[in-house]
Amino acid sequence: MEINSDDLRLFVAVVDSGTLGAAATQLGQTTSAVSRALARLEEKLATSLLARTTRRMELTEEGRVLLQKARTILESMDEAEEAIRIRRQQPSGRLRIDAASPFILHAIVPHVAEFRALYPQITLELTSNDQVADLLEHRTDIAIRIGPLQDSTLHARALRSSPLHLLASPDYLKKQGTPGTPEELASHQLLGFLQFESGNMWPLRHEGGEALAVSPSLFASSGETLRALALEGQGIACLADFMTKDDIAAGRLVKILESHSTGYRQPIHAVYYRNTQLSRRISCFLEFLQQKLM
Known part of the structure; x- marks a missing residue:
């Protein structure tokens, strides 16, 4: 039998919650139902994912591998769903974008008219900063970074090179x-x-x-x-x-x-904090810009 996204979400919920009972509360299920579902997942994979004791649960080596893969898969699925919702809804509000002046002038400004026609309810704010800008300090939603990225807690999306x-x-x-x-x-x-x-x-x-x-x-x-x-x-x-x-x-x-x-x-990335309120504006702008830079 093949595993599915529900199996992965349940497994991640169990690991993140720390106990079957806490995971059951998060998922709106009974503890026994979560326990049975976890057992079925292990049966499908023919391996043990969690080593259970009376006090705690620990991931097995196979469990650590699955957890890493599961998080990546579920994040990609969430992004795909968000992209589809964007196409069905009209994003609106203010979107603040910061980039070095050459990128603003040569890679963004020529396409602003088309973007505004596609998304008339988004208000763009373009700022030029030839140094690396702090997103929070400058109240920036998206920053375009040219060159190798430094280690960062920000989300990054490769646009082109x-x-x-x-x-x-x-x-x-x-x-x-x-x-x-x-x-x-x-x-x-x-x-x-x-x-x-x-x-x-x-x-x-x-x-x-x-x-x-x-x-x-x-x-x-x-x-x-x-x-x-x-x-x-x-x-x-x-x-x-x-x-x-x-x-x-x-x-x-x-x-x-x-x-x-x-x-x-030179690699070119967009960096941003993931924010539910802004995500639709960010996603539609990045998809649009990436197409123009291809």
Whole structure:
């Protein structure tokens, strides 16, 4: 016989409650019914999940494996149900979104009109923050984080990843020449990030490895400022594709040292606190944005 979601929910309830009686109260069943259901689950799996004594219950090794899998499965089922409900209901209310200014300008703003047409009852608040924002302090519902995530108690959803390109304007390259190797960058004007050291580690294969630490001659705290400086012919920058692809397509910026690129792609995540009141707004926005970023 196969196990089902009811089996998993009962098993998780027993473990979380600590006793059969407490689980029975939570599930609205009798203690004997819960005990029989647990015995049937163990019979289906042909293994013991809980070691019972007169005072307490302890998970067996098989029980620990099932508990981990059960939590993942039940959370996925809950998210699937929520997604279906979202499609049947019109979410409403205020949704506060924080992201670095380049992401706001190039990945969100172009799609705001369509999102508002689809969800007219949601009021968007967009804030730009080029440093990592504290969601509670800034009263933010969703924050877009670019790059590897730090350990966090927040929920995270991967949206996409974006390649990094070394870029310069045609005017700069005409005047200063095009570097042929990573080592030649040392004789060029480099544009780098202020207070963001990892942004000045460029994904280039060279004699010392696959990440080149550069020494910029001009710094900025925002990727959008670095983009503007590169467009003005002030030097070479390492910037994400999502904010420069239109410039590249139009010839305003030119890729350099492509043969030395490691192919590294910056991960982009949305992070948020799970909140029942906000969940429908968060889910519909993230689904919409993920489709646009594909």
